[in-house]
Amino acid sequence: MAVYRDNIEFSTGGHADTRDLTGAAEEILRNSDLDQGIMVLFCSSSTSGLTTIEYESGALSDLKRVFDEIAPQNREYRHNLRWGDGNGHSHV
DSSP states (O other): OOOOOOOOOOOSSSSSOOOOHHHHHHHHHHHHTSSSOOOOOOOOOTOOOOOOOOOOOHHHHHHHHHHHHHSOSSSHHHHHHHHHHHOOOHHH
């Protein structure tokens, strides 16, 4: 079985910043020369994640709002008390 591995690197603006990785993933697939298999995307950061969502402004705004409602920045988080970095909401 053939295995192909590559990376997608990019910066974000923080606080629920959302990036469309579709084009980058498609380019990796084209470069792999594989014609069948499974593509796995993995995010190694503890304060970021991967999701599938319709990449349009309304859905992106709704997603950010939901994050703000679930884990507001101004809430007291024990992570902040321990580390003092102010990003406890991101870890939630």
